[in-house]
Amino acid sequence: MLFSLAPLWLFSLLSASATPVTAPAQAPAKLPPLAWSANRPLTWDDFKARPNTDRLEALTSSTIDAKVGCVDYQFSAQVKAVFTPSESWVRNAARATPALLRHEQLHFDLTELHARLLRQKFSLLKLDCEHLQPAFGNITKAAFLAWQREEARYDQESNHGLNTARQQAWEQQVQQRLVQTQAFALQ
Template sequence: MQALILICLLSWQSVQQQPPSIKWSETRKLDWSDFKAKPDPASANAAMTNSIINIEFNFDDNSLDYTISCRFDKNRSWVKVRTVPVLQHEQGHFDIAEIYARKLAKEMSGYKFNPATVKDDVNNIYDRIMKVYQQEQQQYDQQTDFSRNREKQAEWLTRIAADLKSLQAFAGYGKQQIISVKK
């Protein structure tokens, strides 16, 4: 009897320790078990992917340190209709988020550090990238009719894969540092 209790406790602990988000990975694709939120009954959507692109930064007079992340939020993502085309469509949303995390990394790599304006500069770069990102997500849904237009869905998945490949140089966007040039 004690062994059974121990196994149950270990199983409960592993469920409790699962992270509420998933870091984007080329090899780790979304699964329906990742969608933990309750579906929105007022929504006509078959599923909803909540992706987060974040930049955290610190700076002083000499340098800027920043970290970019792209994550899938399990607790804000939900599903009503579990089909392969819908899951591929939702993976497409997460992949588009990764594209824009890489575009953010690309912009940051070209940033000319200015300690007097760095806070506004980084926020402006982020806001500009996120505005285009939101437009791209909406365009993806509209053109694919939320995965129902199979031809457009296939075109978008091909385009997404090509965009990820073209931005591969910016895939390692974890912790970065920009050091100012001393005058």
Template sequence: MNSFFFPLLLLGGFVQAPAPGPGRQAPAAKAVAAAAPVITWSAERRLTLADFQARAPLGNPLSASTSSNIKADAACKDYVFSSTVAATFDPNTSWVRNPQKASEALLRHEQLHFDITEMYTRIMRQRLQLFAARANCEKLQPGFNNTTKLVYADWDREQNRYDMETNHGLNAVRQAAWEKQTAAKLEMLKPFAQ
């Protein structure tokens, strides 16, 4: 019943092993399950138990963990700023300890972590729209990073407050209150939905 957050702007490259030379065979690959694609938030598509594909870590006392992220990109083309922002859920790092015993309440709690991520994705879009009006394409990165960093910090605090106030979803009254207030905030931020 916890969310893990991965801040944006991770740049990386892919390393590929050299192809085997003539007369050599590639080493046998271990059988690895294909990674599930990330799920982009949608009002029509709710999380299911099947979406939580990672194994629960030993020693972790939680019943489940949602790995959600706000992915943001920005660019300037011909000195015109543009950005994209999406709330995503990673099935490969999200888990439910015991799917056979998982309750609907547990799944609703985890869904709300993802909904909170969407709420802050909309806030990010709103802030980037304001940023675009004054964006300096020659100094884009520092301004973009400062704008997004504040949203990431607020998002992280909100996720932690949600778990604390609902006791990781075990307090049904507080859970219901969070569901209601998050739905209202998503509605209020609807102009910034995709």
């Protein structure tokens, strides 16, 4: 038995323009996702999609990929934070600021933080393999909702990275929380 849940959340930095979001003219080739790594931060080269709006300077597409299964009635879960290059973009990498890249990186760091929190939750629960649903669905739904809310709060409070003081506060807070949840990081 194998279940997978990986909703996609898109996060971005707004520019001064207010043009509505439109569909991309041409979809980029599907590239493999990048797993989060403390040793490998994002670079603008990772953002492979083409911009699809005038309102945004960059867009990060990341998700929590959660797969669970049962072997001999033993529950196991694999949870990882992934970045999707073929759905992430920067308007002009040559002119993009380091601050903008830090803002986008923190979206990915928040994804990793919430992946760790989900790993922690799975490690504490004793899920019954015969009755995995609805427990698995309820747990992941709550985890993804908490992640989505925090991502939205991050963009709101930091004004999409434009409020430097709030951006720095978020960076410090998320780094502290990543340290606090290090026991649930992938090895």
